[in-house]
Amino acid sequence: MRFPYRHLPVVVTALLAAAALLHGPIAQPESYHHFADQKVAFGIPHFADVISNLGFAAVAVWGWIKLAPARRHPDIQSGWAGYSLFLIGLFLTGLGSSWYHLAPDNAGLVWDRLPIAVACGGLLAGVRGDVRHEESREPAAWLALVAIVSVGWWYFTDLSGRGDLRPYLLLQGLPILLIPLWQWIYRQPASDRLAFGAALTIYVGAKFAELNDHEIAATLGVATGHTLKHLLATGAAALIVGRLANRVQAPLKACADAIPPAPPSAMNACR
Template sequence: MSHHTTPYPAQEGAMPSQRHILPIAIVLITALAMLWHGPINQLSDYHNFADQRTWLGIEHAADVLSNLGFAAVAAYGLLILRRQEAHPAFAAGIAGYRLFFGALALTALGSSWYHLAPDNASLVFDRLPIALACAGLLAAVWRETLGSPRWLVWLLGAAAIVSVAWWRLTDLEGAGDLRPYLLLQLLPLILVPLLQHLADRPRQERLMFASAIGLYVLAKLCELADWQMLDALALISGHTLKHVLASLAALIVARQLASRVRHAGSSIPHPQAK
């Protein structure tokens, strides 16, 4: 059945193992490129955020309180999954989406804790949930598009933990290599659109995920222009805006999941998990 008449068609054509070749090749090539590049170090002034204002006794209030957006989206997303966990539209990807939204909730806590008194030790509690969120989203999309073993979400979750542990261990030795952590953030930006294309997912779904990815990329650019944006906008810094835009990106993912319940039928097939 065409994807113009049903939102989540059965996968046809190439065998799953063949469809996995290109995504796996991209993972390997990107990892090898990172390895060839050599260590990527954290900026020396990373903790020197532009907005130093205190409000209601909260230091760096804007960067701290803007994390409430992550908490709100996490609660909304987890509520969707809890109410619709038996719905076939979530059958393959639900474990990954649970990790994604659960990690968003932890991001709200960890990032708030970090921004109260930024240093490398507290940064671990900011970066670990972000890495887990990237792992969860990638696992969810991979499983629900091409199918994959159930342990993929555990494998990517473990990779997220290792990526942050590697940065922290090398940081304590004076190097602070960010390559694994950056790789885990980069892969969903490349692979999510590719996986959805290979599986011929509905146009609306691909557009919504593309919009979320675009907002996240914009959020990262705002982060790099932290001081410049505060100078230009006065009321909000680049890093605070990063939190807002990243929350909106996650909200788009949640809204896309909610739309599946409205549009998907009760007998829609999915790639079989191994």
């Protein structure tokens, strides 16, 4: 591997951080909490925006059931600390975002954004440890702290009348750039690059839907942009979890499919 390539992720992160500093504070739009979904169903206000969050929790539970028992598997062991943080953040996103959408305001938005930031940090730590074959526990701990600080920075600057989303937005944007870059530098399998690339592309689509909440609601009629964002982001998370689950299950399936009278050497290779 050529020397400069290893440092590209650090360079990209530094450039983005510098651009954010030069740009200056990014305030939350005053109309942020005015979502298109105003329907009440079964006594639940903003029903679609609330219920569509439960997919995050479902994917997280599915991921934990599939991956936690195999956390020592060589294909996820290095990244497990990060991936487990990703699953925890994903589960809490389902709860926190549902709570926020019942009565949208800044106080509730903290419990929406905090687990999203934690999930982003966990995914970064997991993939980094994965591709570099390095234990991801320490990076996961640091990125969890960064996630908390990024949301705290926005909330307390907003209370002072100068809200600043830059750290939070930077943490959300980094996985979109760094994960494909890491996977390219360390020559990850095409199946990994395809699955993660598709997931990140879908997530970008989810952010587009979020930014066009009312316009999509007016066009589709049956769904709003923000509800669609939740569904797309859930699908993106499911792609990532599914790919990780396939990694740890593929060798077991190969062994299960082996012909019973196979020689002992062949069976030992499956262990």
